[in-house]
Amino acid sequence: MEAAMTTSAGMMERPEHVPADRVFDFDIYRDVPEGMDFHQSWRETMANAPYPLMWTPHNGGHWVALRADVSDTVMSDFERFSNHTVLVPKDTAGEAYRLIPLSLDPPEHRPFRNLLNENLGPKPLKPMEQVVVDLAVSLIDGFKENGRCNFTHEFAEQFPVRIFMRIVDLPVEDLPTLKHLADQYTRPDGSVPLDEVTQRFRDYLRPIIATRRASPGEDMISRMINGQIGGRPLSDFEAENICIQVLVGGLDTVVNMLGFIFSYLARDHDLRRAIAADLSRIDDALLEFFRRFPVVSSSREIMRGGIRGRAAQAGGYGYGADGGRRHGRCHERRSPGISAGTQGPCPLHLWQGLAYVPRCASGADGNEDRLAGMVCAYS
Structure with missing residues (x-):
């Protein structure tokens, strides 16, 4: 047996x-x-x-x-x-983590993945380019006079999630609750049973989805839930699942990646100075960082x-x-x-x-725009 x-x-x-x-x-x-x-x-x-x-x-x-x-x-x-x-x-x-598109196999996976890609590529994020750079500069200005900072708390946990909340048009005041729920999937502390985590996400998203289906905006959630899969609209269950996946990815992945990237840069003085002296190296550096620290x-x-x-x-x-x-x-x-x-x-x-x-909502294309602005400001 x-x-x-x-x-x-x-x-x-x-x-x-x-x-x-x-x-x-x-x-x-x-x-x-x-x-x-x-x-x-x-x-x-x-x-x-x-x-x-x-x-x-x-x-x-x-x-x-x-x-x-x-x-x-x-x-x-x-x-x-x-x-x-x-x-x-x-x-x-x-x-508990049966979310879309991660838990789907081909060929069902691809249409949902395409829906995400269409709404988080360089084109839909292009209008936010200056917002990204301005936020990075503002955060750095807040601690640069001290000559030091806790990078994780003062930058990595602030920068990407604030940008993300603008992308999905959700109140910044909801960040602590949503981040706590997202963390229960990736680093559970036992404070919330996993099946309850998913249900709390659904309870939060249900009225938002209903409102944005009735009156769509220009935000990522509106574009996704009003999109089509194989010529049909998303069901309510599918819309909730893909939105939960977007929130978990957007509130977790980039925070961690920033920590890895800047820990590397802090220890490699030659590389850091070389990038600061020649900003044309940023794109290649980012691609390599995405490979090395996915x-x-x-x-x-x-x-x-x-x-x-x-x-x-x-x-x-x-x-x-x-x-x-x-x-x-x-x-x-x-x-x-x-x-x-x-x-x-x-x-x-x-x-x-x-x-x-x-990757989910915070896929490579979306991250690259955000990190490019951050590296420019940091350099």
């Missing part, structure tokens, strides 16, 4: 089909060890694992891909690895014979954690900011970071 059982310590017993030498002690929600940053911690995990695919008993028990080629196979093979479960533990977080972990549920069997397990993958060093087709360590036409970002790595990863 292969059915695994939960131990008294809350960890899953090793199923019979999992070899003993493929088991390791890994918890994706653990704190980063003291003295390490997030990516160093992942690299150490990868370096110490005897195989590129390992199984952990934590969070309901799941497989973990530890090399880029393994991750690429899983992320691109939707017939064997379903998008149905995108978070672990599968029975709690995975069941801020994504994703899960896939194993499909057997077209169904989700009892023995199916979710797998977790940390994208960009190794800085692209383990991909079989490119082993170069590329430096952000290299000018175009010389040694620009490896296309394979770039697309691994931007297209293979199922």
Whole structure:
């Protein structure tokens, strides 16, 4: 019998089909060890694992891909690895996070993904370009006289979410509540049951969706919920799901990415000074940062014979954690900011970071405009 059982310590017993030498002690929600940053911690995990695919008993028990080629196979093979479960533990977080388009498999995924792309590409965000730069400058002016700042609290947690709230035309006063709910998916503290998190989002969005269907505005929510999928309007349930996904992505992803990028810049003095001296390097630097710091972990549920069997397990993958060093087709360590036409970002790595990863509302196109303004102001 292969059915695994939960131990008294809350960890899953090793199923019979999992070899003993493929088991390791890994918890994706653990704190980063003291003295390490997030990516160093992942690299150490990868370096110490005897195989590129390992199984952990934590969070309901799941497989973990530890090399880029393994991750690429899983992320691109939707017939064997379903998008149905995108978070672990599968029975709690995975069941609660059935949002659109992340939890959909092809061909259903593509029309919803296109709807997001159409409403968060460079064109719809172009009118906000000066707003982005002005906000970045204003935030920096607020602490530059001190000669130092807590970058996370004074900039990263302020800049992207304020821009995002303008994009979706929601009151800034609602930010604390929405951010707290979004965080329960990605870093749950146990204060709100996960099924209640989703319901609170629905309760918040339902009257907003009804109002903007009756009287659409120019905001992203209005454009999305009044769009069409395959020639038909979105159902109320679909509209709620895609809006929750937009809120979670917009209030979480960019905050984390900013922290990673500026931590890197703070330690690489030559690169920081080179970008400040030649702003034409910004675009290449951003593309490389998106590749290196995609801020994504994703899960896939194993499909057997077209169904989700009892023995199916979710797998977790940390994208960009190794800085692209383990991909079989490119082993170069590329430096952000290299000018175009010389040694620009490896296309394979770039697309691994931007297209293979199922980004939500804060996708690469939207982030690039916001981060470009921020880097210009910072430089």
